[in-house]
Amino acid sequence: GQYGAVTRIAETILGSTSRASAVAFPKPLAAEHAEQVYACTVRLVAHMARRLSSRERDVAQDKADLSSVLHILKAISSKRCAHDILYVFVQQIARVVPMRRCSVVRVWGGEQRGHVLASHEDPSVRDLVIELSKYPEIVEAMEQRDKVVVNDVLKDPRTKPFAAELAHSGITSLVVIPLVLFDQNVGSLVLRGARGAGPFSTREISFCEIVAEAAANALERANLFEGLQRVNERLEVLAVTDDLTGLYNHRYFRERLEEECARAQRYQLPLSCIILDVDDFKRVNDTYGHLTGDCVLREIAARTSQMVRKSDIVARYGGEEFVVIMPQTDLEGAHTQAERIRKGICEKPFDGLPEDDRVTVSIGTAVFDTQTMQDCEALIRTADEALYEAKKAGKNCVVTKQRSVEGI
Incomplete structure (x- = not known):
């Protein structure tokens, strides 16, 4: 029955191992070892089952992530206005990766202030000014030109001075991912995510990085489109304007x-x-x-x-x-x-x-x-x-x- 099947699996595995090591597997299997072989095999099969189940979950999660990325890319690619792209970007990320706050912040040069260009909480946010001295994670991400992850705002030395304020807002962890850095046309843009339900996982951070890169490319196209649009509008105005007086020609x-x-x-x-x-x-x-x-x-x-x-x-x-x-x-x-x-x-x-x-x-x-x-x-x-x-x-x-x- 079940006992014999499991024993044969163990014998096959151990037999293969013995042949590889030139050690003969004793046949028939001694009765005193049968229970040990059976228990070992059960544990082995259970472990393999767990690994297989975990792999299946990973594949399912990868599939879900890919579907989410494609969905976001489709939503972003349909937009021509930079603000619309940014709002869809933060809205969709907050939908896939649970966040209390998800926003895009722009910083010009060496300014001490940032400008929130889009926030998933409020579509009307377009240029909300913030003091960068209160957002050390953003400053570090720009200085390091890399993502910054804060797993616990209460313990992390970077956010400790603002821990009480963050905790009051229900925020326990942060992630900042650069989108565009030091561009002469748009400045620096970073994605800032905040949550109150534990730290961000490696998978969630990787997901945000992938979508951030796609958003950066879409922004470049949008800025090019808007630039061409402004040039065309300017040319249209010039075509109907008298140079000297500014009146219609x-x-x-x-x-x-x-x-x-x-x-x-x-x-x-x-x-x-x-x-x-x-x-x-x-x-x-x-x-x-x-x-x-x-x-x-x-x-x-x-x-x-x-x-x-x-x-x-x-x-x-x-x-x-x-x-x-x-x-x-x-x-x-x-x-x-x-x-x-x-x-x-x-x-x-x-x-x-x-x-x-x-x-x-x-x-x-x-x-x-x-x-x-x-x-x-x-x-x-x-x-x-x-x-x-x-x-x-x-x-x-x-x-x-x-x-x-x-x-x-």
Whole structure:
């Protein structure tokens, strides 16, 4: 039965060992040794069973860890924003490795303060300032350029000065793992984990290191993406911006005017346009120099922008001419606004000019007549004709027109 089977296993094992050592195994097995062989074999089989069971658990844990890593990598790779990556990172780590607190801290250069960029407890945390003097484990991780593990905050000399505070927060052990160190673009980033249920195991620390490396790679891609995005946004702004005044340029003005005219035509909404020209601007350049002339143009641009609504579009039309598109504004409203702009420019002195040498503008104002105007060109032409009449009338005035001569 069971006894005989176990005995045969023992005999086979011992027989193999005896042959290897050239020592003959006594046959048949003496009765007085049978119980000893049986007990030894039972212990051997039990030990092998435990080893096999432990190995099975390890394989199952490795499989679970791999699945968790893949899950986190998938979650991280779907993000393009650095903060989103960091939050998913700490959230997922805290899900797999039980922690009381899991966060990513950034340190710039030799600063004495750190910035918590993400915490699994609160997704709104983006830049929480902390004093590094209270976090010696972070300082050491940066100095050593390696992970720091504190198994017992009460006994570890590094955290002993803050043991009472940590214990009050329910923290008994810490781990700090560098993600990025001394990068000129992002500084130093470290993962800090804290728990109150015993020290971190070697497996848990290894898991955090693997995911931290993946997060660092994802952050590099995100920073590159965000950098390219900022460059593209900057290029888009430059493409529609006048270099001298910072206003929209002529090309952008034409695009927006066409859009607003189409909207006004479709929904029968009022739309007005103002063109203003600096009076005798050549005299300003000839008398005070072109640098002063440029300052005058910038100041006119700034004053005009301050006096219009957010929905209005102010652009440099060309040279010393400026234009304002005023959606949902009728002729009366456009004239009132143009008069405000004229007074705002002529009633205040300009830097670089004498107090009594005031700069004035002539303004032509027109409203888009959906019945007589076929396109935005007619609106511009009408406003330009009104500007010409303002110049003829003696300058420093506003002239409004509702339709062009062709439309009458």
